[in-house]
Amino acid sequence: MGLMAEDKKGAQALSSNSSQSATSQETSSAATTTRRSAGRQTSRATTTRTAKTRSTTKSAAKTASKTTRRTRAAKPAATVDFHHGEVPAQTLPVTDPAQFGRIAVMDITPNEESGRYPARVELGEPFTVTAQVFIEGRTKVGATAVLRNHRGKEMARVPMTCTNPGLDRWQATLAAGEHSDLKPWEDGFAAIKRQLGEWTVTIEGWEDTYTSWLHDAAIKVKVGDDVENALETGSNLLARWAKTKDAGLNAAQRKELAEAAATMADKTLDAKDRLAAATSETVTGLHATNPLRDGISPSQPQRFLVQRPKSSFAAWYQFFPRSEGAYVDPTTGKIVQGTLKTSVTGLERAKAEGFDIVYLPPIFPIGVTNRKGKNNTLVAGPDDPGSPFGIGSELGGHDTVDPLLGDMDDFKALTAKAHELGLEIALDFALQCSPDHPWVKAHPEWFRHKPDGSIAFAENPPKKYQDIYPIDFNADMPGIEKEVERVMELWIEAGVTIFRVDNPHTKPVRFWQDVIAAVTKRHPEVLFLAEAFTRPGMMRALSYVGFTQSHCYFPWRNTKKELAEYFEETNGDDGYYQHNTFWPTTPDILTAYVRDNGIAGHAVRAVLAAMGSPSWGIYNGFELIENRQRPGFEEQIDNEKYEIKVRNWSDAGKYGIAELLTNLNRIRREHVSLFGYHNLTVLETSDPNILAFARHTPAELTGTGKPETLIVVVNLDGHDAHQSMVHVELPDFGIDPARGAHVRDELTGREFDWSWDNFVSLAPWADVAHILTVEY
Incomplete structure (x- = not known):
């Protein structure tokens, strides 16, 4: 019919x-x-x-x-x-x-919650968009991804590749701007700031008239069926292509197409020679770069929030200022705590190990009422400093430096020193109060009261936190928002560029949405890390409303299957919204794996964290193998949250972990284009204790003109050696199967030749991992 x-x-x-x-x-x-x-x-x-x-x-x-x-x-x-x-x-x-256009464009990804929340990428970070693009019948189509900046200026026009013809799925990899390492306080950052904001990607579907014609014409010429009409149609097509403004052809290219059209129209030539004019290297090359696009059908623009450097690619280092530089007074036998001034040594250690963000727990005055003692005991001794999370005393609240640490001038001097070293300062913002906090008297309506008139302390039955009053947001959320914005502004003026927010999932999502929007409107360079270990829906909502990075469940993913699934989740489409930051340990978390696997276990978790996510962090003491648990709890005994730690940092060289951390950060910096949330592939291995994955960025997005690939192979067993075959699908990583790959281990300097299937052997007393650079 x-x-x-x-x-x-x-x-x-x-x-x-x-x-x-x-x-x-x-x-x-x-x-x-x-x-x-x-x-x-x-x-x-x-x-x-x-x-x-x-x-x-x-x-x-x-x-x-x-x-x-x-x-x-x-x-x-x-x-x-x-x-x-x-x-x-x-x-x-x-x-x-x-409405559909002439060509149907559907199911664009990423496009979370019907496009209400833009996907997030770091400036210069490679990211992938996909879409279904199709037309009726057997006509061929093409697709183009058009990237525009927040001012609407076209920045890139990238041909899409059909990755699944059966599902009409097309894909393209883009990068919004170029990667930069500039910090917010450095010269030139103003130019970076001007590039930030909502960019868009529009998918343009179009009829691929050339390919459709060529498919039928080649058959007709071969069998001698209706040849003249087929060739005349092709000649007209090339002539029209040469005159099409959308193709963006220069004079020489237009001439090439016009000459090819004339050859095809020359009836004195053999039909095969005439057809060959339309399939020359020049014409097929122009089809790839400057195609004839009929029936162009643009999608609705998909929004991408382009954020500043270190919003995705970051290495965090945490220490407590009161422990940094602390020592035991030989005359009294008591601990003399560190200060903001002595904390410079922590900055220097973080810098030496290659980290770029230093995270400080709360530095505010600590309450006296119901102060906790060592290991969270209910009664504090006379020399117990209390938990820095029991915030507020008669000396001040969230806007005050604890006098035992110094004053605001000392804090500003610390941030200035950090900036001199190229480090950012992230400050903990725990929105909770001790019973002694000034807010308790000034704003009693901000706290939940019991029927007897007393204020309810925090609890998660049967756990009780008598030293903390949680905030009640029901009576005056606008007032609380205004105060939090004021406090954050104060710390931003003092040099803070990142807030690590404690337990944000216990506060209304709308509260954070309002606060973050208000802060970032004035300071788009300010980032937020969510310390949220909770249900997936809440964690996703927090990312929607502006938390740039997030703590996550990485510490509890230990088997090959668990890690493979979590790596793909972290580095898949979820990575456009929730930027998981991998921390092997924190003051609150010390898993059985780290406890039981000694130095090798620490090395394994460091490699997995640094290579598995663009954003990772280390809590100091990791270099000293601090891995003793408090009985019955997944946290350290003699926890630094409740006491001051005196450490002998000269012991760090005994274990080699500090050296490993330094190397991991070096590798990350040298291969920065590989560390986005969208370019990790788990590789097939034959041993259940060997995990392998690769990070790959194609040549057009590396900035060097060459592709980049890292292959990471890790022995998850901290006690025994394991051997495995590792399969690499060579073409997926731009590797010529005929040549194979020459790889270099970034940790040891050893070199190997790899092909499709490769034997590895890793022993925890020698090498827990290979980090292999593919040399193209």
Whole structure:
């Protein structure tokens, strides 16, 4: 039936010249009238949509308006030759977001929660977009991803690749801007800041007329069927391609296509030679780079929030200022605590080990009422300093430096020193109070009261936290928001660029949404880390509202299967929203694996954390193998949260972990293009104790013109040696199977030749891991 219908159209096209001319004029006039009407409809619809969008967000409105103007500009030609060969697909006006264009574009990823929350990427971080793109019948289509910055300027136009023809799935990898290591306080950061904000990606589907024609023409020439019509159609196609503005051809390229069209039209030549003119290296190359795109059908723009350097790629180092530089007074036998001034040694250690963010737990005055003693005992001794999370005393609250540590000038001096070393300061923000906090008297409505009039302390039955009053947000959330914004502004002015927020999941999501929006509106460079170990929905919601990074369940993923699944989850589409930061241990977490696997276990977890996520962190003392648990709890005994630690850092050289941390951070810096949340692939291994994965970035996104690949192989057993075969799907990583890969171990300097299947042997007393650079 379809062929018969096409034959009827062909017969109608063979009517008299005068009839053709009249029909052509009438159709052209009707098409022009229809386009004008559609243009007016598009304008009215655009005005309505823009007004609605403006009520939601001004920036989104600007983007929608610019995109709509671009879409309207892509009108069909003023006249269409209906009687000379095939009619090319036309760009259809779209007056409603639910309308399809000439080509169907659907299911664009990432596009979480129907596009209400933009995907997040770091400036210069490679990321992948996919979409379903298709047309009716057996006609061929193509797809292009168009990247525009927050001002609507086109920054990249990238051809998409069909990765699954059966599902019409197309894919492209992009990068918003170029990677930078500039810090917020450094010269030149203003230029970085101007690039931040909501960028968009538009997927343009289009009819691939050239490929569709070539498929049929090659068959017809081969079997000698309707050859002249096929070649004339191709000649007309190339000639039209040469004149198409959208193709972006230069004069030389237009000439090449015109000459190829002329050769195809030359009936004195052999049909195969004529066809060869359309399949030359030049023409096929232009099809790849500057194709003829008929019926261009743009999708609605997909938003991407482009954030500043270190929003994704970060190495954190945590220490307690009161322990840094602490010592035992030989005359009294008592501990003399460290201060902000002595904390410079912690900064220098973090710098030496290659970290770029120093995270300080709360440095505010500590309450006296119900102060906790060592190991969380209910009664504090006379010399117990209390938990820094029991915030607030008569000396002040969240806006005050604990006098035992110093004063605000000392803190500003510390941040200035950190900046001199190239380190950022992240400050803990625990939104909770001791019973002695000034807020308790000034704003009693901010706390939950029992029927007897007393304020309820924090508890998670049967656990009780008598030294902490949680905030109640029901009575005056706007007032609490305003105060928190004031306090954060104070610390930002003192040099803080990141807030690590304690237990944000115990506060309303809307509260954080308001606070983060207010802070980042004034300071878009400020980042937020969520210390949230809770249900997936809450963790995802916190990422939606602005938490740039997040603690996660990495410490409890230990088997090969658990780690493989978690790595793919962290580095998959979830990575556009939730940036998992891998910490092997924290003051709150010391797992059985770290406890039981000694030095090798610490090395294994460090390699997995540093290589498995673009963002990772170390709690100091890890270098000293501090791995004794408090009986019955997954945390350290003699926990630093409740006492001051006196450490002998000269012992760090005995274990080799500090050296390993330094090497891991060096590898990360030298291969920065590999550490995004979207380019990790788990590799097949034959031993259940050997985990292998690869990070790969194609040549066009490395900045060097060459692809980059790291292959990481880890023995998860801290006690026994294991051997395994590791399978590498060579073409997936740009490796020529005929040549194989020459790889270099970044940890030892040893070199190997790898192919599809490769033997490895790792022993915990020698090498717990290989980190292999593929040399192209």
